[in-house]
Amino acid sequence: MNTTRRPRAVLYLRQSVAKEESISLELQEDAGRRYAQQAGYDVVAVEADHGISGRTWKRPAVLRVMSMIEEKQADIIILWKWSRLSRSRLDWAVAIDKVEAAGGQIESATEQVDVSTSTGRFARGMLAEFAAFESERIGDTWKEAHRRRVEQGLPATGKKRFGYGYDRATGFMPHPVEGPVLQECYRKYITGSSFHEITDYLNAGPTRPGAGYTGPKPELWSPTTVRRVMDNPFATGRFNFKGEIRQGIHEPLISEEIWEQYQVRRNSRRITRSATKDKYPYTGLVFCEICGHGMYAGLFGSNRTIKYRCNGAANWKLHPGGYVMSTTIEATLLPWLSDLADEINKATTDTPANFKTPDLTPSLRRALMKLDARLEGLTEKLIDGTVPQDVYERMRDQWVAEKEALKKQLMAVRVESRMEPVKLPPNLMEQWNSMPAEVKREILVRVVGKIVVKPGRPRAEVQIVARWDDNS
Secondary structure (H helix, E strand, O other), X not given: OOOOOOOEEEEXXXXXXXXXXXXXXXXXXXXXXXXXXXXXXXXXXXXXXXXXOOOOOOOHHHHHHHHHHHOOOOOEEEEOOHHHOOOOHHHHHHHHHHHHHOOOEEEEOOOOOOOOOHHHHHHHHHHHHHHHHHHHHHHHHHHHHHHHHHHOOOOOOOOOOOXXXXXXXXXXXXXXXXXXXXXXXXXXXXXXXXXXXXXXXXXXOOOOOOOOOOOOOOOOOOHHHHHHHHHOHHHHOEEEEOOXXXXXXOOOOOOXXXXXXXXXXXXXXXXXXXXXXXXXXXXXXXXXXXXXOEEEEEEEOOOOXXXXXXXXXXXXXXXXXXXXXXXXXXXXXXXHHHHHHHHXXXXXXXXXXXXXXXXXXXXXXXXXXXXXXXXXXXXXXXXXXXXXXXXXXXXXXXHHHHHHHHHHHHHHHHXXXXXXXXXXXXXXXXXXXXXXXXXXXXXXXXHEEEEEEEOOOOOOEXXXXXXXXXXX
């Protein structure tokens, strides 16, 4: 250490997340400055991590402090207590090694020990060990508290959930404003709205995330946040705990039928483009015949014409042109819709038999039973030693993936069976051009399975696959 000048000290402060030891940063700084004055140190910087656990080393301020020592910008780190630096045995040992290797020191303002002696270093080690013990004790206490909450049908924490208010006495209750808004979000998505459109809907109303929801400052919704909220099953009266869905005691905002419809729509929307707001009525329904990829909409060309482009059209030899104009789709779709409306309106029953999707429930259940039997047999072969571990893991993962795909298909069949009979307004074609994109999609998702396009020049080929004929 340079003896021609006073030692330079940096104060490191950390406010704990544990309430019983959450000492204010101001108190820690005051103690550190008094200690530095008595020891004859110059305080050159003060760095603080607010409300961050000592069990993680990924703290901005502690990393800056370590850099100051290694870059010779400071000579001493002053802590309020030894536990402020870290509650991890490994992180603590690494920090001590790095600081001492750089010629620096770490000192405590309230737990002073002489680390130049073996006794002092032993005492410092005991204090660090006690900090680790306290961390583990607090962690065990929280785990037990979380376990009790989960057993009572409560999520592990009472953190903010959009759509609900929280009270310690009553738990989670539907919020009078947010609850209906969240219900409307699910309705919008099921009827064809994109996450971008739902984001705009949320940001236009009194439902912006407030303090304590996404951060200390109110922010606008983003499609990522909307997707995360809606993918959470909390609105169904359940909650996720360590990857397992548990039944909660809070009142559901949406029914199981709505949740399954949402899941089916999420699974069927295979095209995404972060910069696109789905204000185009056919988004999510248009697929490329050549490669099977979805086609996304946008304004292309010098005339800014609405076109759909293949998401997999990187190979232009496979995809000559790669586009289809919206007007080309409508040239095939609108006459098909007109004929369909006439046929439905002439039918004497609510839904003609040829407009109903075949019930695949029995075959899907048989396929699930076969997969379960295969998995059980595979496990027995692993136990018997007739199948190597690597072969077992490969086959297990393949069959588990197939099983999940079958479950999704079965859910889609259940959703289809609960849908109301297909109805189209008799004057559909007269109203079509004036309908908003969301209304058009609400109609199309009931009757159109997909719109298959073969991109090409001078004109793409378009085929409409009815919902009841779509086996994909």
